Amino acid sequence: MAEERKGLPPGLHRDTLAVRAAVDKSQYGENSETLYLTSSFTQPDSATAARRFAGEEDGFIYSRFSNPTVASMEMRLAALEGTEACVGTASGMGAILLLCMGLLKSGDHVVCSRSVFGSTIKLIATEFGKFGVESTFVSQTDLAEWKAAMKPNTKLLFAETPTNPLTEVCDIRALADIAHDGSALLAVDNCFCSPALQQPAALGADIVIHSGTKYLDGQGRVVAGALCASESLIKGKLIPVMRSAGISLSPFNAWVVLKGLETLGIRMEAQSKRALELAQWLKTHPAVERVYYPGLASHPQHALAMAQQSGQGGAVLSFDVKAANPQQARERAFHVADSTRLLSVTANLGDVKSIITHPASTSHGRLSEDQRAAAGIRQNLLRVAVGLEHVGDLKDDLSRGLDTLS
Numbered sequence: 001m002a003e004e005r006k007g008l009p010p011g012l013h014r015d016t017l018a019v020r021a022a023v024d025k026s027q028y029g030e031n032s033e034t035l036y037l038t039s040s041f042t043q044p045d046s047a048t049a050a051r052r053f054a055g056e057e058d059g060f061i062y063s064r065f066s067n068p069t070v071a072s073m074e075m076r077l078a079a080l081e082g083t084e085a086c087v088g089t090a091s092g093m094g095a096i097l098l099l100c101m102g103l104l105k106s107g108d109h110v111v112c113s114r115s116v117f118g119s120t121i122k123l124i125a126t127e128f129g130k131f132g133v134e135s136t137f138v139s140q141t142d143l144a145e146w147k148a149a150m151k152p153n154t155k156l157l158f159a160e161t162p163t164n165p166l167t168e169v170c171d172i173r174a175l176a177d178i179a180h181d182g183s184a185l186l187a188v189d190n191c192f193c194s195p196a197l198q199q200p201a202a203l204g205a206d207i208v209i210h211s212g213t214k215y216l217d218g219q220g221r222v223v224a225g226a227l228c229a230s231e232s233l234i235k236g237k238l239i240p241v242m243r244s245a246g247i248s249l250s251p252f253n254a255w256v257v258l259k260g261l262e263t264l265g266i267r268m269e270a271q272s273k274r275a276l277e278l279a280q281w282l283k284t285h286p287a288v289e290r291v292y293y294p295g296l297a298s299h300p301q302h303a304l305a306m307a308q309q310s311g312q313g314g315a316v317l318s319f320d321v322k323a324a325n326p327q328q329a330r331e332r333a334f335h336v337a338d339s340t341r342l343l344s345v346t347a348n349l350g351d352v353k354s355i356i357t358h359p360a361s362t363s364h365g366r367l368s369e370d371q372r373a374a375a376g377i378r379q380n381l382l383r384v385a386v387g388l389e390h391v392g393d394l395k396d397d398l399s400r401g402l403d404t405l406s
């Protein structure tokens with residue numbers, strides 16, 4: 001009889017790890033990874049329990065900070081991002097909270113792009129501001145601004161690329177150099193590209209952030225998050241905070257994301273392909289003023305995006321509907337969104353169901369009109385997170401409104 005198969009052979013390709021990386025099978029040999037829905041783990045004896053609680057021996061203890069299903073998701077995502085380790089969190093924002101709690105203290109300074117996810121800005125500026133963490137917000141694309149913002153107490157640079165909803169792309173390698181020259185770390189929110197298109201760690205980022213809610217799950221089912229980094233950062237700085245703070249990823253949600261990762265590569269490829277076709281079509285539509293999509297040659301950072309994102313634009317695009325004045329702007333955007341019969345009108349993204357969003361009244365609704373104008377988010381802007389429907393049906397759905405504007 002063949003020797004029992006243990007572990008994976010070395011040197012496997014990312015596509016293979018996406019479907020195979022996981023903790024060892026149980027004694028029953030299940031082919032689909034087990035969902036370990038248990039809050040705690042029994043210990044063989046008290047001495048073993050003592051060693052495990054002290055961290056002297058590996059072994060699962062309690063699902064706030066150690067669970068085999070969560071561990072499988074972490075192993076698989078780390079393999080895809082090309083980092084040594086990963087820690088799962090309750091949500092994408094939970095991941096950013098854990099990052100800030102683990103790496104920052106009162107008196108430290110953060111440099112962050114002005115164009116990152118709105119809740120990220122609130123968390124860093126307002127919540128961590130309360131605890132004495134300073135922050136400076138800079139241009140997504142102007143490296144000189146990032147450099148000028150560096151101070152002796154700068155500990156963290158925070159970027160997200162491409163951004164939501166205008167798909168601005170920043171240069172990860174250049175930002176990593178700026179961070180490291182100042183003895184700071186670079187964290188990159190890789191939500192929009194996912195590791196299928198972009199691996200920030202290979203470009204010098206120290207921490208990669210994920211909202212598992214988006215492309216990693218990929219079918220809009222669960223809220224989840226994760227941080228990928230070196231073993232020393234994850235084990236030394238982040239897991240201890242997770243253990244105390246309990247921003248834990250539930251095993252069920254981890255299992256959904258784990259299975260989502262198996263199809264991440266082909267979904268991203270197919271959804272990016274559809275997004276490019278839709279962007280090219282929108283660009284020629286007489287009712288559309290401007291299309292924002294990194295896959296278009298007209299995008300200001302097209303060359304950088306192609307180099308950094310495996311030659312693909314991703315699955316999110318935005319466009320301005322033509323409008324003569326601000327009053328008409330919102331009406332016309334609403335008309336296009338409300339004329340769809342297929343696209344989901346919701347603020348999520350990363351789903352195989354295509355989604356249409358009016359950022360100025362939803363995700364960016366808490367900003368003042370001036371703040372929105374500074375961010376380039378106008379009332380006539382619509383965002384489409386492209387899913388897996390036939391692109392002809394998506395064009396027809398957008399045409400219902402675009403062709404009937406008064």
Ligand SMILES: *Cc1c(COP(=O)(O)O)cnc(C)c1O
Pocket residue numbers: 091092093094117160164189191192210211212213214223224225
């Ligand atoms: C959605 C999102 C987050 C937050 O993730 P949640 O899982 O909703 O907490 C963070 N960053 C980006 C870029 C996102 O799109």
